[in-house]
Amino acid sequence: MKRPTAEPGTKQREAGCGGVPEAVRRLLPPKIRKALESCSPEVLEALEEIRIRRDLPVHLWTGRGEGFLMGEGRLSPFPAEGMVAGAEDVMHVVQGLSQSSLYALEEELRRGYVTLPGGHRAGIVGRAVVAEGRVQTQVDITGVNLRVARPVTGISRDLADWLVEPPGKIGSVLIISPPQCGKTTLLRDLAYQVSSGRWHPLVAPRKVAVVDERSELAGTWKGRRHFDLGPRTDVLDGCPKAEGMMILLRSMSPEILVTDEIGGEEDVAALREVLRAGVIVFASVHGGDLQDIRRRPSLRPLVEEGAFFRYVVLSRQRGPMTVEGIFDASGRRLRAQPGRQPVASGG
Amino acid sequence: MGGLEWIGGLCVVSACAGLGFFKAARLQRRVGALRGLQAGLQVLDTEIAYAATPLPDAFRRIGNTFSSPAAPLFAEVAEQLASRPETGAPDLWETAVRRLAADMALEPPDVEVLLQFGRTLGASDRADQRKHIRVACDRLRVQEEAARQEAATRARMWRSLGVLIGAAIVVLLM
Structure with a gap:
């Protein structure tokens, strides 16, 4: 079945942001944001996940395939060519997610994800803090997965x-x-x-x-x-x-x-x-x-x-x-x- | 002695007296600021403990509800957090403290307490944040006590000193 096209009558607020919704865009560290913005419109339109892992190349997952983000905004199938995210990049995203208030995310860290305005979602993994057999929260965040939600398609x-x-x-x-x-x-x-x-x-x-x-x-x-x-x-x-x-x-x-x-x-x-x-x-x-x-x-x-x-x-x-x-x-x-x-x- | 000299003398005396009163007012202002900071941090403690309110909202609320000399600090950090969220609370807090310390008439040890508190701001879980707030409050209370004593003994001294020095200058000049 061919991929569904957007209905003219449905809400399409995402359109016009180059495919990356503002709620997700503003979380990205400057260097990753810059590289992403120089990607081709086809990649951005089909963008589904931006995965930022500590000390690993930034990984994009799109409707048309996946790849590692290179500095000049191209996708490479080889991890070695990708732009490596540092601890500070992961921290940048987490700071943005929590509005600089990690304590306000305790419940979200326990569940492992944060919902963003617009139904987008950020998955978070780090080290779980377990007390009495239950996960209390996570610390030392090492990976963030920003998932772009797509609107009604018909x-x-x-x-x-x-x-x-x-x-x-x-x-x-x-x-x-x-x-x-x-x-x-x-x-x-x-x-x-x-x-x-x-x-x-x-x-x-x-x-x-x-x-x-x-x-x-x-x-x-x-x-x-x-x-x-x-x-x-x-x-x-x-x-x-x-x-x-x-x-x-x-x-x-x-x-x-x-x-x-x-x-x-x-x-x-x-x-x-x-x-x-x-x-x-x-x-x-x-x-x-x-x-x-x-x-x-x-x-x-x-x-x-x-x-x-x-x-x-x-x-x-x-x-x-x-x-x-x-x-x-x-x-x-x-x-x-x-x-x-x-x-x-x-x- | 001519009228002009009288006027000149009066100017010198009032200028010196003004300086003295200004010094005295600064001492009082420091006490007020330290008290306001504690009140603000106590509200922050409640916001974090019971509602897990994110810092921008919590600081905005504190900045708006208090009218102490410390209120602008909270309002400033709230504003910066909203406009430059990527910088992170610790850095924004430090910048704001350094910028507004003189306005609040804070002494270096007071500033040091605030800076130390800022380093962990927002960067840990609720229990830990509350612990840091409590420590900062305790240290601010000690500073406030010192400031209050200083104000009690020195404020009157500065006021009288101002007038007396002014008078002395006038006598010497005549």
Whole structure:
């Protein structure tokens, strides 16, 4: 499937910053910022991750491949040619992330990531401080991964024919994908399309509620949503998924509930509860294919019960958000429909 | 003795008296600044302990709510943190302290306490930050006590000295 292009009607606040959002750009040490800004627009547009590791070359990960950043703004496949980041570069990013107040990041360091304005995210690794068997915080930060979030793309409209059964029947969708394949982007887009009623001509707009544990889906920052999730969407920000699902179920009477990266026993129990209440769930989970999900004890019963109407498997085979396949409730691969873009090569 | 000489004499006396009063006021100002710094740091301690407020917000709040001679220091650091976040709190604090020390009438030992406190500003976890704040507060209290005693004994001396020296100059000139 060709890479989705931006919808004209959706929010595209990222545009015009040369592909590097300001929230990420201002964190970069001057020399890295300068090198990055002299990169070609194609690289910047497709930029997904900037990885700054102490005493190692700066590593960029883009939709079109990866490479090590060179001083003059080119990407090299050879680590030896890359620009090496020092301890002070990592510290620079951490200072910026914490507004010079490391103590204010304790919780974030414990979880290992910081959410930036605009739904971008910075992953952090250092040395974990463990007390009573639990990670308290991290010190001696050695690596930072700045992940650029992409706005609504309209990709879910390409998938609508597989996810909607005539006449307009929709059901729960589980997106299965390894990290960095665009599952959050797809979920965000699904939420927007369903909430705004643009998804499919036969599908009426629905009330959507989002549990946004990591402030990624809506990119909420100080109470303002960065990403447009549609006019009928409520967002519960920063709440643990299992608890959040129950809160939303009780309080916001959603028709569709959206949540990212389910996995734990509690998540699954809450998900069951929500499904039992007749609410449709759009969720995502880490995994390579449907088999992976069947192998996970917590998720397996859900698959066997046919709890999900459709499974969408993503990969990076041909760039992020390559749709590997779409499966129905019984795990059968859906075929490409005549006259339509084929969904997957095997389809 | 002509009228002009009287006027000249009066000028000399008032100038010297003014200098003396100025010196005395500086002594009082130092006491006020040291007290204001402690109050500010105590608020910072609360902000860090209970809300983990980032430094720019915490300093802005302190700078706005206090009217002591120390308030501009906090406001200045808050402003610098907002506009030049990449520099880091310790450096910005040091620059601001050095720039505003004279305004606050601080003596070198007071400045030293502040600089030492600034070195760890924002760079560690909550418990550690609170420890540094407490240490700085204790040391500032000692300085304040010294400043208060100095002000009590020296302020009157400077005031009288100013007037007397002025008078002495006038007598010698006549």
